[in-house]
Amino acid sequence: MAGRVRHLEPVQEIERLDPLAPDHPIRLVTKEMADGGEFSPEHSAIMQSIFDSLAESWHTRNVPGRLAALEDVFARAELPAGVLVELGAGTGIGTGVIVRHRPVAAAVDLSAGMLAEAPPGLAPWTRADASCLPFADSSVDVLVLLNMLLFPGEVDRVLASDGAIVWVNTLGEATPIHLSAEDVVHALPGAWRADASRAGGGTWCVVRRAAQRDSRSPSQAEATPPTSVSAR
Ligand SMILES: C[S@@+](CC[C@H](N)C(=O)[O-])C[C@H]1O[C@@H](n2cnc3c(N)ncnc32)[C@H](O)[C@@H]1O
Numbered sequence: 526m527a528g529r530v531r532h533l534e535p536v537q538e539i540e541r542l543d544p545l546a547p548d549h550p551i552r553l554v555t556k557e558m559a560d561g562g563e564f565s566p567e568h569s570a571i572m573q574s575i576f577d578s579l580a581e582s583w584h585t586r587n588v589p590g591r592l593a594a595l596e597d598v599f600a601r602a603e604l605p606a607g608v609l610v611e612l613g614a615g616t617g618i619g620t621g622v623i624v625r626h627r628p629v630a631a632a633v634d635l636s637a638g639m640l641a642e643a644p645p646g647l648a649p650w651t652r653a654d655a656s657c658l659p660f661a662d663s664s665v666d667v668l669v670l671l672n673m674l675l676f677p678g679e680v681d682r683v684l685a686s687d688g689a690i691v692w693v694n695t696l697g698e699a700t701p702i703h704l705s706a707e708d709v710v711h712a713l714p715g716a717w718r719a720d721a722s723r724a725g726g727g728t729w730c731v732v733r734r735a736a737q738r739d740s741r742s743p744s745q746a747e748a749t750p751p752t753s754v755s756a757r
Pocket residue numbers: 564572573576612613614615616617618619633634635636639653654655656671672673674702
């Protein structure tokens with residue numbers, strides 16, 4: 526709802542692609558969900574059908590430089606320790622970068638086809654709908670969304686009070702599932718702050734609550750950071 530975005534100098538930026546038309550069907554769903562719209566059974570069926578059909582050829586999108594923005598997050602952003610979950614992990618292209626930096630407690634995706642193409646053993650692949658995650662309240666310290674829909678209420682629910690959201694669009698404004706850092710901060714309930722930048726052709730932001738409150742019980746808050754997420 527409210528917050529501020531600090532823009533850091535871009536790194537190794539290459540040519541910016543033209544922004545995608547705002548009426549692109551995937552862009553419309555992205556905006557609808559960021560505005561708090563319901564991810565209906567129809568939305569779910571359409572998404573599964575699109576990504577199941579793209580799954581086999583998805584690896585061809587992994588061109589050099591595609592993951593520069595995600596790499597830049599790990600190089601320059603400060604992330605809290607603890608449980609990291611990736612949402613919309615797909616075939617695990619981004620997951621391969623994340624696990625080089627820290628363990629992934631769950632790599633979630635809705636599309637069985639995309640998950641079938643993911644390298645076995647790279648991460649705990651989890652077929653689930655990110656609009657109703659099978660995780661307890663405040664149980665995740667870092668949520669990574671790489672070209673993935675934002676479900677603001679659900680992200681707010683599962684994220685620990687001092688947690689961080691990593692939002693990456695690998696083609697910047699030309700990414701079909703794109704939101705600016707300002708859009709992400711505005712979409713989330715309550716007050717948030719973000720650091721944002723660009724690297725390669727991509728954009729990223731790391732978003733945290735502006736006034737961090739600790740909603741966990743004192744015993745949970747003092748406990749050693751968990752290494753896995755708990756089901757609700
Ligand atoms: C554009 S792809 C990105 C995949 C991967 N992050 C990448 O960049 O290569 C979006 C992914 O989000 C998944 N997805 C869409 N809606 C979802 C939902 N409600 N819950 C979980 N995953 C979802 C799709 O199945 C797809 O794999």
